[in-house]
Amino acid sequence: MGKTLFEKIWDSHVVVEKDNGPSLIYVDRHLVHEVTSPQAFDGLRMNNRKVRRPDLTIATMDHNVPTTDRGLPILDQTSSIQIKTLEKNCKDFGIKLFDINSSNQGIVHVIGPQLGITLPGSTIVCGDSHTSTHGAFGALAFGIGTSDVEHVLASQTIWLEKPKSFEIKVEGKRKNPHAVTAKDIILSIIKNIGTGGGTGTVIEYSGEGITDLSMEQRMTICNMSIEAGARAGLVAPDEKTFDYLRNREYTPENYDFLVDYWRENLKTDSDAKFDKTYTLNIDKIVPQVSWGTNPGMTCDVTASVPFPEDFAKDDLNQQKAAEKSLQYMNLKPGTPITDIKIDRVFIGSCTNARLEDLIEASKVIKGKKVSQNVRAMVVPGSQMVKKKAEEIGLDKIFTDANFEWREAGCSMCLGMNPDILSPGERCASTSNRNFEGRQGTGGRTHLVSPIMAAAAAIEGHFVDVREMDLS
Amino acid sequence: MKGNVIKYERDNIDTDVIIPGQYLKIHDYSELASHAMEGLDPQFHSKVKEGDFILSGKNFGCGSSREHAPIALSHSGIKAVLALSFARIFYRNAVDGAFLLPIEIEEDAYHGISEGDEIDIDVKLNEIKNLTKNQSYKMKPFSEIIGKIIEAGGLFKYKPD
Numbered sequence: 001m002g003k004t005l006f007e008k009i010w011d012s013h014v015v016v017e018k019d020n021g022p023s024l025i026y027v028d029r030h031l032v033h034e035v036t037s038p039q040a041f042d043g044l045r046m047n048n049r050k051v052r053r054p055d056l057t058i059a060t061m062d063h064n065v066p067t068t069d070r071g072l073p074i075l076d077q078t079s080s081i082q083i084k085t086l087e088k089n090c091k092d093f094g095i096k097l098f099d100i101n102s103s104n105q106g107i108v109h110v111i112g113p114q115l116g117i118t119l120p121g122s123t124i125v126c127g128d129s130h131t132s133t134h135g136a137f138g139a140l141a142f143g144i145g146t147s148d149v150e151h152v153l154a155s156q157t158i159w160l161e162k163p164k165s166f167e168i169k170v171e172g173k174r175k176n177p178h179a180v181t182a183k184d185i186i187l188s189i190i191k192n193i194g195t196g197g198g199t200g201t202v203i204e205y206s207g208e209g210i211t212d213l214s215m216e217q218r219m220t221i222c223n224m225s226i227e228a229g230a231r232a233g234l235v236a237p238d239e240k241t242f243d244y245l246r247n248r249e250y251t252p253e254n255y256d257f258l259v260d261y262w263r264e265n266l267k268t269d270s271d272a273k274f275d276k277t278y279t280l281n282i283d284k285i286v287p288q289v290s291w292g293t294n295p296g297m298t299c300d301v302t303a304s305v306p307f308p309e310d311f312a313k314d315d316l317n318q319q320k321a322a323e324k325s326l327q328y329m330n331l332k333p334g335t336p337i338t339d340i341k342i343d344r345v346f347i348g349s350c351t352n353a354r355l356e357d358l359i360e361a362s363k364v365i366k367g368k369k370v371s372q373n374v375r376a377m378v379v380p381g382s383q384m385v386k387k388k389a390e391e392i393g394l395d396k397i398f399t400d401a402n403f404e405w406r407e408a409g410c411s412m413c414l415g416m417n418p419d420i421l422s423p424g425e426r427c428a429s430t431s432n433r434n435f436e437g438r439q440g441t442g443g444r445t446h447l448v449s450p451i452m453a454a455a456a457a458i459e460g461h462f463v464d465v466r467e468m469d470l471s
Numbered sequence: 472m473k474g475n476v477i478k479y480e481r482d483n484i485d486t487d488v489i490i491p492g493q494y495l496k497i498h499d500y501s502e503l504a505s506h507a508m509e510g511l512d513p514q515f516h517s518k519v520k521e522g523d524f525i526l527s528g529k530n531f532g533c534g535s536s537r538e539h540a541p542i543a544l545s546h547s548g549i550k551a552v553l554a555l556s557f558a559r560i561f562y563r564n565a566v567d568g569a570f571l572l573p574i575e576i577e578e579d580a581y582h583g584i585s586e587g588d589e590i591d592i593d594v595k596l597n598e599i600k601n602l603t604k605n606q607s608y609k610m611k612p613f614s615e616i617i618g619k620i621i622e623a624g625g626l627f628k629y630k631p632d
Contacts, residue, residue: 016631021616024631035495036537043627064496078496129536129560145538145564147626159616159626161559195483196530200559229530231559294483294533317482317528324481414492414535433534435487437510 002269004165005236006202009140009266013123015157022159028122029139030152031108032059032095034086035416036127040150041089051093052156058117059090060098062107064416067379067406070101079417093153104249106382106408109133109350113219114384116248120237120262125152130350130432131232132225136218137245138237138266140202143226163231164275166201167268168193170209172283178360179466180285182217183352183430183449185209186224187288189280191298198230201276204268205235209282215244216356223351224432227295236267289337289462290434290447292325297434298447299337301464307333328436329444330424338462342446344427345376345457346439347403349413352430352450353381358389361430361450362397363470364458370402371460377404377419379411403457415440428456472572472594473602474522474550477515478586484511484527485534486561490543492535503539504546521548524592526584528554531573532561538568545570551592553599553610555581566617569625574599580608594621 003011016024030053037059044051051057064079066072074080083100090097098104104111109130112118118134124141125131127149134141144158152158168189174180190197203225210218218235225233235241242259245251252258290298291305299306308326312319326333331340347353347361358380370376378398380386386408389395395405412419413431421427421443430453431438434445448456455465488510490503497503508515525544531554532540541564544552551572552565565573574592580599584590588603592610599608613621616629623629 018616021614038498039538047627076496082496127536127538129534143536143560145536145560145567147538147564147567151567151626159620161614161617163559195533196556199530199556226534229533229558294485317480321481321483414487416492416495420493433485433487435485435510435534437491438487441491441493441510 002272004268004272004274005138005204005234005266006140006165009121009123010162022161024157025123025160027125027152027156027158028056029117029124030057031112031124031126031131032057032149033063033108033126033128034061034082035063036146037089037149038082038085039146040153041093043150044093044153049154051095051153054094056156057095057153059086059095060105060108060111061086061100063410063414065100065409066417067409067411067419070407076418103383103387106384107350107353107410109223110354110381110385113137113244114248114382116245116251119245120241121266125158129226130223132230133219133223133350135222135225135233136215136235137241138234138262140232140234142232164201166198166203166230166276167274168203168205169207169277169279170205170282171207171279172209172281173212174282174285176466178363178470179451180287181360181449181451182213182220184285184288185282186221187290187295187298187447188285190224190228190295191288192280193228193278195227195294195296196229198225198228201230202232202234203228203230205233210235211238214356215240216354219354220351224295227432237262287449287452287465289452291329291331291337292322293328293434293436295432295434295447297322297325301337301452301462303337305331305333305335305337338464340446341426341461342374342428342456343425344421345374345453346379346412346427346429346431347377347450347453348379348381348411349431350381351432353379353385355385355388357430357450358385358394361454362394364451364455364465364468365401366397368401368458370457374457374460376402376457377406377412379406379419380408382408412439414438428453428462472550472592473589474524475520476524476526476584476586476588476590477519478526478584479511480528482528483530483533486532486537486540487534489532489540490537495537495539500542500546503543507543507547516547519547519549522550523548524590525549525552526581527552528581529556531557533558536560538564541565541568541570553580566620567626569621572621575611577609583608
């Protein structure tokens, strides 16, 4: 019987295989950031260990960096300490760091691909759950905790229980690909399979609905695999993948040789069997908006806030969860989604802050102004995204419309830096999690695509972007 | 291992409510613990006692990979979390750092055990005894290596065969 892409990558990285329980897996790339690494480096020091492969380890600071002028000092003392600690750790252990002043600084999952550090067929880990993003390139990439970060620093390996394989086929064609985006596809998937639907699996996304997508859109899909509980998401690499990574700063010298190998080997065999499959047809999908406090609590922009009993379908736990969510979100069942007024807009995060995301978002705001009662910000995913966006004049389009145009970082996705919601504020956000308090204590998050967020900023409430002029 | 149960009858308790993002800059574990579960239950810190257990539904610990989550619970005194299922990163973090035991239970334990019940967990027999209600339930056994990592006291004390 043939093998899935996941099994091929897994098999080529096994150091020690165990039948019952985790196997020891080799790690090709280890990405490090300031929040989940300090204790790991402390652990190395305590045990007189070195970083085994500093050449395969890359660090940046993204989670708590301010997104204001980089020339200003960092006012939050604890953030400042965490950032300085990463600088010292990288210096002491000989690790390449893109620091806060580097033109390559940015969200770790945005800079990996843009620098050509993320490669097909490789294994990538990072102390961050959205490491699944890199799977868009056919890499087996997953988030780990700090103990495992220390283990990888010390040994370049990780004990990992072999996940099950899960194929999600995305069939059909989007009717309006500007208005209905990769974000709407992945939110639809999570809405249908649930936040635990992918637990313990590696998802391989396949089908015309995926191959049609650009690399940056595929990253949005793989990024949110973790929100369905999956360890990782994967897309088999194709010519788009190989073109995207060509001539990047860290693209390997023997690139064409590698591409020939990848083209030949990095695909699921036709007779391979997945442990689980799910098919979504996207012919008729419409823009999605989350209404609750997990990403599975999502509906069509044309729908209304659901009644908990309808959402739960006889699952009492789900019904209670929906009731609590609606209470937290201060939403009444039956309210049309397009009647929900918003206070804030956040265009950013490792899900949706790449150049294409910003280009798409800019299409609905040209010549318009942000609604009077809304504060809207754009936080590019990396300093390089910011620079490229400025080269084509996006900054001007956004600032002319009264959006704030900020420096790169994770920002309001997780509320670690000063970019947070005030209690009770409602935000249209292009990020990945609408958990209670995620964007600030008492803040209310609605997950949407960049173009839906931009349109909501202009109108002051959610709108169906399919009805807007996107020419 | 005996203790009392704090029950959260819901699925999908995420690591953002276990320890909100704004506290991830804190290095002092007892200070971190003072904010444990703050996003869901602001009373948690005042009611939790050393040796308590948390009981919850499906997909416990979903979301962010922050190891601060099991650390904050562990330093609050929580020795084990019993749940219908766990998000995988939380599960591994709990085991690898030897912070607490992630124990997978079945529906009978989830519904049978109430807030405040005293229970006795025997990981050798894979059994949970409810001392308050005089009931017992099965727990799902740990896989071989996970069991060995737990026995060794964490990933760095574990020596492969």
